[in-house]
Amino acid sequence: MAPTNKNIMSLPTELHIQISSYLSYPDALALKHTNRHFYSLVYTSIHLKINWLLWRFEHKLECPRNEDCSLRTDASFCRSKTVRKIMERRRRHLECRSGEGGCFVVLGGSCRRKEVVPGWVRRGFRGWGDEVLIYGLLFVFWMAVWNVVRMRSMANTILLRNGTVLSHDGDKVVVLKDHDNLIVGNTIDQIGQGLTLPDNGEIIDCTDKIISPGFIIRTAICGRLSRKDSVNLLSEYGLLDKSILFSHANGISESDAALLVSKGAHISTTPATEMQMGLGESVAFRNDTKHHASIGVDCHANNSSDLLTQLRLGMQQARAAEDSQAMARGEYPSVAIKVEVFNLGTIQGAKAINMEDQIGSIEVGKRVDLVVFDASSPGMVCAAEEDPVAAVLINETGRGEEQVIGE
16 A cells, blocks of 8 residues: 555544554554654554564564553543653653654663663662662762772782892893882882882782793784895885884895894794704894894794793804804804893893883883792702893793793
């Protein structure tokens, strides 16, 4: 049947009653008095019911029911003060936002926007008024939030007491013995001696412990850029900058290395893979690239994913290469590169991923990313007393890692 200019209120009474009988309260009420979308519909009662249900399903609305109300005649609507109040509120769009087709039906949970206060709570405190109830519930809610935040801040306040801290001064590693680290939340708040724990928190005794920055692991594969002109190609397209991290870079030419360094890009070397697969010497210790190098693990299925193992392999390979050259010159090998190796796994790893302002070293204001080693373990006890950095790099076997804090 084609639509006409008639509206639903002009239909015969019998048809009007029949249509209403298909709709549960308060949908019929909204249909008869507020929903402009149905004023132009003159379909039969069955068509109207189907379209109405489809519209409600589309908007994910329920069909509310109220057994106390009869919808057979207009008189039934007007006998209840509640019904008249709802009618007026809907005309003024006070209970739900206005949208295409008029105001959405509210009572009985049919509106997409739910009541702030559950019905059972409102009924239980009807005498207090909605405003008092809402303010009271908000007060209780914010008190609960405040208590949770306070408890978390207390729990996240940690004092690492009397440990050996491996701190940084530029590229140098500074060993701070018998020092404390105060951690508040996810940040290093203080470094010093004799620090006190404010309010409540946790104290961790780090006597005979080494507190080291976390070691930063990089495992990534992104296409095949290991061609002769990959550095120049990226530079020509304006893509070579500090956001680029090259994998391996074995055999990189001096000119490409100089261009890479000048643009602030970095290299992630993987000693175990490069030696095992015959890719050539690691560039992590080349004079022209070492300040822009870091250590990664490449493929977990191919070799160990322990970063200390990778650092140790890279260090020993570099020492062996330097020793061979020194002996060929008739000189005595005297290479000590442990600090360079330690930096490859910590601060230079952070620089490689552009996070040196947040992690990579133990500094006030940086995020907490710490590893606590047991310096009294059988494998480290003597070495740690003499040289804590060497003990971590050479003597640590994985059994002395006592705790990881933070990232």
